[in-house]
Amino acid sequence: MQPIQRRILSVLILLAGLAWIFLRADKIGASTAGRIPAPQKGFLAPEFTLAAPKGEKITLSELKGQAVLINIWATWCGPCREEMPTIEKIYEEYKDQGLVVLGVNSTFQDNQVGIVPFLEEYNITFPVVLDETGEVARKYDLRSLPSSFFVNRDGTINEVVIGGPMSEALLRTRIEEILNSPSN
């Protein structure tokens, strides 16, 4: 290709690119995030209502306005056991600033009898609910245990961490982000 032909082609490519950018501009918001529920960063955290071992029910949408860490775990899962003391420590440190940790036990693939002794063993004080039917696992597209979802005060997901154990620094940085997020 001659240099002049190459230059003309380059200019045409750049102009076409520019036209495409303006053509695909999205006034209403290219991102569908924040409007529909899905277990992905930027989307609304899918809604659920689950019962705690003692029977009281917790609904996620009722926690709107607070920074929420949803941690899905099971008693047999090694990394879940490893990260529990760190999550408890961080919860104690930040709960007064508006942090809610919601432990969701993947009960449909766990031994229900072992859950309460597990919570006692690790001195867990944050609320834990039981996913007996696998509803949360389905809604949150659960592929690995543990899975953690950091939810902003406005109910959108800020970060998804699949696998574990989560380090203290990871928990601190993400929790400070969701605590500083706007409420609406």
Add this chain to the structure above:
Amino acid sequence: MLTLFRNIFAAPRDLILVLAAAWLGLTLSEKRADRHGLNPNELNNLLFAALLAYIVGGRLFYAAEHLNAFIKSPFSLVSINITLFDIWGALVAAFITGFVYSQRRRMSLLPSLDALTPFFATLAVGIGFSHLATGAAFGQETTLPWGINLWSATRHPTQIYEIIASLLTLGLLWFRKADSKPGSDFLFFVALTSASQVLISGFRGDSTLILGGLRAEQIAAWVILLVSLIGIEFLKPKEVEPVMAGGRVYPVEKPRAKPEARKSAPRKAVMRKETKKKTRRS
């Protein structure tokens, strides 16, 4: 099929795809090293040093940004959490390390980048597959028949567009004729990749919107495309010296300055000969 793929390579197993692509890319780059006048081993070492700096630099930059969190738990610096990572810091660290290493080894920058182009192109394919596995870089909602069901909607399969574009880029680069201008392979790769990003980002559903709805990723890719196309115009061919032979003038590439190690080689050979003579005498 897609569900099975996403189950097998769900995060963090998607890293297997990126690592496999990196390994394949390095193999391809080593095969092409000779074409750019480079030693495959040197190229391998350069990349290894840059990758190490990428990993360490990414974590250190992240720690520096969140110093308070790491002061409270210093052991987190060596945690296995891959999200404790600053990608821009990692890229800066990798570039600086690669540059310093190549200068110390007297490797020219542009031929080195040319030789590494198959690595970058293959890595882009791997990243596309990783996005497909994790559902990242997802598309806008669509009614087109090839839409995929992802994040509660039927969406443009932007990850598949990304894989196809990266494969085409790799193919075009691999079968491209050898160019006499150092840096042309690399800039050609940058131009193709940024052009495909301008196109594909228009279908993305997770764009950052600026200036009344324009997509920031598209604008950034367009600027990179502009720079790469200007760069291609300013590339100079390798320096050549005219040589007379049989009454005709032939252009011959200028010999490159020999590194110190190579200069010392003949001396070593002389020393070896002298040692042999001494041994015979004795």
